[in-house]
Amino acid sequence: xxxxxxxxxxxxxxxxxxxxxxxxxxxxxxxxxxxxxxxxxxxxxxxxxxxxxxxxxxxxxxxxxxxxxxxxxxxxxxxxxxxxxxxxxxxxxxxxxxxxxxxxxxxxxxxxxxxxxxxxxxxxxxxxxxxxxxxxxxxxxxxxxxxxxxxxxxxxxxxxxxxxxxxxxxxxxxxxxxxxxxxxxxxxxxxxxxxxxxxxxxxxxxxxxxxxxxxxxxxxxxxxxxxxxxxxxxxxxxxxxxxxxxxxxxxxxxxxxxxxxxxxxxxxxxxxxxxxxxxxxxxxxxxxxxxxxxxxxxxxxxxxxxxxxxxxxxxxxxxxxxxxxxxxxxxxxxxxxxxxxxxxxxxxxxxxxxxxxxxxxxxxxxxxxxxxxxxxxxxxxxxxxxxxxxxxxxxxxxxxxxxxxxxxxxxxxxxxxxxxxxxxxxxxxxxxxxxxxxxxxxxxxxxxxxxxxxxxxxxxxxxxx
Amino acid sequence: xxxxxxxxxxxxxxxxxxxxxxxxxxxxxxxxxxxxxxxxxxxxxxxxxxxxxxxxxxxxxxxxxxxxxxxxxxxxxxxxxxxxxxxxxxxxxxxxxxxxxxxxxxxxxxxxxxxxxxxxxxxxxxxxxxxxxxxxxxxxxxxxxxxxxxxxxxxxxxxxxxxxxxxxxxxxxxxxxxxxxxxxxxxxxxxxxxxxxxxxxxxxxxxxxxxxxxxxxxxxxxxxxxxxxxxxxxxxxxxxxxxxxxxxxxxxxxxxxxxxxxxxxxxxxxxxxxxxxxxxxxxxxxxxxxxxxxxxxxxxxxxxxxxxxxxxxxxxxxxxxxxxxxxxxxxxxxxxxxxxxxxxxxxxxxxxxxxxxxxxxxxxxxxxxxxxxxxxxxxxxxxxxxxxxxxxxxxxxxxxxxxxxxxxxxxxxxxxxxxxxxxxxxxxxxxxxxxxxxxxxxxxxxxxxxxxxxxxxxxxxxxxx
Numbered sequence: 001x002x003x004x005x006x007x008x009x010x011x012x013x014x015x016x017x018x019x020x021x022x023x024x025x026x027x028x029x030x031x032x033x034x035x036x037x038x039x040x041x042x043x044x045x046x047x048x049x050x051x052x053x054x055x056x057x058x059x060x061x062x063x064x065x066x067x068x069x070x071x072x073x074x075x076x077x078x079x080x081x082x083x084x085x086x087x088x089x090x091x092x093x094x095x096x097x098x099x100x101x102x103x104x105x106x107x108x109x110x111x112x113x114x115x116x117x118x119x120x121x122x123x124x125x126x127x128x129x130x131x132x133x134x135x136x137x138x139x140x141x142x143x144x145x146x147x148x149x150x151x152x153x154x155x156x157x158x159x160x161x162x163x164x165x166x167x168x169x170x171x172x173x174x175x176x177x178x179x180x181x182x183x184x185x186x187x188x189x190x191x192x193x194x195x196x197x198x199x200x201x202x203x204x205x206x207x208x209x210x211x212x213x214x215x216x217x218x219x220x221x222x223x224x225x226x227x228x229x230x231x232x233x234x235x236x237x238x239x240x241x242x243x244x245x246x247x248x249x250x251x252x253x254x255x256x257x258x259x260x261x262x263x264x265x266x267x268x269x270x271x272x273x274x275x276x277x278x279x280x281x282x283x284x285x286x287x288x289x290x291x292x293x294x295x296x297x298x299x300x301x302x303x304x305x306x307x308x309x310x311x312x313x314x315x316x317x318x319x320x321x322x323x324x325x326x327x328x329x330x331x332x333x334x335x336x337x338x339x340x341x342x343x344x345x346x347x348x349x350x351x352x353x354x355x356x357x358x359x360x361x362x363x364x365x366x367x368x369x370x371x372x373x374x375x376x377x378x379x380x381x382x383x384x385x386x387x388x389x390x391x392x393x394x395x396x397x398x399x400x401x402x403x404x405x406x407x408x409x410x411x412x413x414x415x416x417x418x419x420x421x422x423x424x425x426x427x428x429x430x431x432x433x434x435x436x437x438x439x440x441x442x443x444x445x446x447x448x449x450x451x452x453x454x455x456x457x458x459x460x461x462x463x464x465x
Numbered sequence: 466x467x468x469x470x471x472x473x474x475x476x477x478x479x480x481x482x483x484x485x486x487x488x489x490x491x492x493x494x495x496x497x498x499x500x501x502x503x504x505x506x507x508x509x510x511x512x513x514x515x516x517x518x519x520x521x522x523x524x525x526x527x528x529x530x531x532x533x534x535x536x537x538x539x540x541x542x543x544x545x546x547x548x549x550x551x552x553x554x555x556x557x558x559x560x561x562x563x564x565x566x567x568x569x570x571x572x573x574x575x576x577x578x579x580x581x582x583x584x585x586x587x588x589x590x591x592x593x594x595x596x597x598x599x600x601x602x603x604x605x606x607x608x609x610x611x612x613x614x615x616x617x618x619x620x621x622x623x624x625x626x627x628x629x630x631x632x633x634x635x636x637x638x639x640x641x642x643x644x645x646x647x648x649x650x651x652x653x654x655x656x657x658x659x660x661x662x663x664x665x666x667x668x669x670x671x672x673x674x675x676x677x678x679x680x681x682x683x684x685x686x687x688x689x690x691x692x693x694x695x696x697x698x699x700x701x702x703x704x705x706x707x708x709x710x711x712x713x714x715x716x717x718x719x720x721x722x723x724x725x726x727x728x729x730x731x732x733x734x735x736x737x738x739x740x741x742x743x744x745x746x747x748x749x750x751x752x753x754x755x756x757x758x759x760x761x762x763x764x765x766x767x768x769x770x771x772x773x774x775x776x777x778x779x780x781x782x783x784x785x786x787x788x789x790x791x792x793x794x795x796x797x798x799x800x801x802x803x804x805x806x807x808x809x810x811x812x813x814x815x816x817x818x819x820x821x822x823x824x825x826x827x828x829x830x831x832x833x834x835x836x837x838x839x840x841x842x843x844x845x846x847x848x849x850x851x852x853x854x855x856x857x858x859x860x861x862x863x864x865x866x867x868x869x870x871x872x873x874x875x876x877x878x879x880x881x882x883x884x885x886x887x888x889x890x891x892x893x894x895x896x897x898x899x900x901x902x903x904x905x906x907x908x909x910x911x912x913x914x915x916x917x918x919x920x921x922x923x924x925x926x927x928x929x930x
Contacts, residue, residue: 157636
């Protein structure tokens with residue numbers, strides 16, 4: 001019998017693998033350490049105040065938003081100890097006159113100096129605007145603003161995995177490369193080998209360069225939905241979280257060429273309400289959990305975040321597409337095209353007191369071929385958009401057409417015969433959605449420009465590093 | 466004050482959001498349910514045995530490897546109830562003569578029929594070989610073999626996130642699109658918009674098509690390491706788990722054009738031993754946790770997996786590159802080129818009784834520009850490969866060159882000036898590694914062909930769906 005606990009016990013004792021100093025990460029020091037204990041921390045100097053006998057250094061190591069105050073006796077000061085430098089400090093924990101935990105240094109080692117005059121773009125005691133910070137993409141995680149966002153993003157990712165795991169959803173790695181061109185909508189990137197020798201070696205008669213490597217033209221994915229549906233029809237509830245791409249020439253504060261999408265497909269999903277309840281539960285779970293793990297980060301990113309949004313305690317509103325149009329007419333927020341534009345989306349959120357709102361029962365013509373027609377009105381489909389503050393549309397979803405013949409009549413391409421075939425053998429009713437991770441972070445943190453929600457943003461004319 | 470528990474309590478009671486039937490997932494029924502309880506399950510018929518008065522159906526819903534046996538009184542049988550069909554069954558839990566939990570059906574509804582004669586590729590009571598299953602990529606998650614692998618893959622992913630989270634590592638989403646061509650090695654995919662109108666609209670004088678969208682030639686990433694290093698130098702320990710790409714014309718059972726890589730960068734990492742201990746701890750953690758969450762899946766994939774590998778309880782061996790070459794000479798496993806080929810890698814694993822082995826202190830000429838030279842021998846670098854059964858190389862890592870001038874002299878391209886600059890401001894010593902997720906799954910499960918470790922494999926001439 002394979003006994004877990006005793007084995008791991010033996011394993012830890014035998015190898016003694018994790019030789020980690022106690023409290024070496026500042027987040028743990030601030031959480032768990034006691035006055036009078038010895039401690040050893042490493043990190044970057046975020047602030048330096050030189051007084052007569054003492055130097056006060058605020059050190060942060062990226063593990064949390066907070067900084068640990070270090071008291072450095074003047075004799076331990078070196079010229080290399082400057083703002084931005086990396087340090088290794090040994091000392092004893094003490095309490096400041098204000099009751100704060102601080103570390104009285106007994107040994108200070110500067111690991112890497114940092115000379116602001118030599119081109120370091122950030123200055124002490126300065127809050128740089130996001131546009132400025134964005135110019136230094138390789139260094140910007142050293143700023144309070146971006147490091148807090150990256151910690152929130154990492155936590156949100158963790159909470160997403162925990163949410164689905166607790167519900168026994170399967171995490172599926174849907175592919176980035178696909179021969180499905182997404183109905184030929186044209187906003188896709190195509191992919192081919194960069195090496196002419198590889199292309200020559202693989203070239204067959206009558207083929208063009210675009211098809212030579214994979215045998216068919218290949219694109220970067222715009223959605224993992226169709227692939228998720230295939231796995232869902234064999235294994236039940238599934239989700240995927242990964243990069244998706246759009247080759248649009250759009251430069252708004254809401255658009256990226258590469259962004260993360262969370263997509264899920266619910267097996268045995270019979271009604272849009274079932275889908276709505278699930279999405280609402282997911283969003284509230286992420287918001288609540290992140291407020292607890294990253295309270296300090298959220299406040300640091302935007303002071304408005306110090307209070308939880310009121311809508312967390314209320315049920316999301318639901319409007320049909322027709323009801324939404326009536327409201328917009330009354331409010332005189334008009335649109336010459338079909339569908340909802342960004343201004344209208346935000347007006348509807350405003351109408352719902354700044355809370356997220358589901359728009360359901362969309363005209364069939366405005367939505368995709370795979371969406372299920374409403375039983376009582378075949379000009380409408382069982383689709384939803386969830387609109388949220390700051391970004392407008394944050395989630396899009398629907399029940400999927402599960403009737404083989406109806407789907408066949410709407411299929412946009414022969415290439416999707418495999419998708420049609422999923423309905424032929426042991427089909428089940430499903431519904432699913434896609435949620436833009438960056439837009440979620442915008443709404444959650446109050447970030448107006450989407451380029452500040454991820455470590456390495458890509459948009460037209462911008463793919464540095 | 467924002468009080469979590471009471472809020473969530475109110476939240477759950479107020480909305481009653483998760484209206485999930487008790488025990489509706491078969492994994493939960495098998496784990497938690499009691500004889501005599503009512504139950505309701507949904508899934509696919511994996512086996513059907515018709516006897517005089519009763520029908521025995523094995524139903525699986527993807528939540529676990531096990532099937533639930535359903536006892537169906539003959540009067541509830543319909544023609545649509547066949548192998549492969551999807552069903553919804555209500556009944557009472559009972560115990561079989563052999564002591565197994567089974568469900569005595571009171572109501573049987575066939576949701577989606579499945580007619581094998583109409584082209585369904587899988588047959589009852591047949592174990593199809595992986596090569597056959599691979600032809601039906603959109604349906605193959607219905608087979609026992611592939612669904613078990615996908616569950617193991619999902620679990621391994623979860624354990625990976627849990628491992629780093631418990632150590633407070635930051636999860637960084639490194640970009641897929643990059644202007645870094647990986648030292649011009651040539652095995653990269655290039656990316657451009659597919660739409661001629663977009664290209665025309667963005668075209669500037671003197672630009673070629675390859676650079677028009679992003680302003681510079683853009684590739685699919687081969688590694689997130691350099692990007693991780695940037696964040697590590699602002700925020701400490703970091704990791705990334707995501708797709709990477711190689712445009713090689715390689716069709717071996719160990720190669721894919723798109724595969725997942727786990728990469729981590731350790732802050733304040735001073736020695737290769739520190740890195741080795743961390744990698745060993747990670748691998749053993751994943752193996753041990755997955756054996757517990759997916760014991761039945763592992764046995765189903767390969768009977769050899771019913772016992773844990775002996776090496777889990779031993780420390781990994783370490784050989785220097787020179788020692789390894791001496792051993793290979795004695796064993797007469799020769800190689801006309803430099804480095805280690807696959808045969809040699811597996812011979813070294815064999816030499817270590819089938820256990821993983823670290824190969825360290827590599828000749829500088831065989832490794833990358835960013836690796837740190839050994840202090841006592843500048844013809845060698847502080848690099849490691851971890852070799853494992855079935856696949857050979859499974860992890861590659863190194864300490865990173867942290868000396869500004871030495872790195873500058875080795876930098877392969879001006880495009881990497883940002884990488885050099887990381888050493889100029891508050892630099893810290895780091896080390897890191899990359900682990901191929903698919904190769905890990907091969908070693909863990911005993912899967913000889915890498916194409917069976919992921920849901921949608923891509924390799925030359927193969928990118929269907």
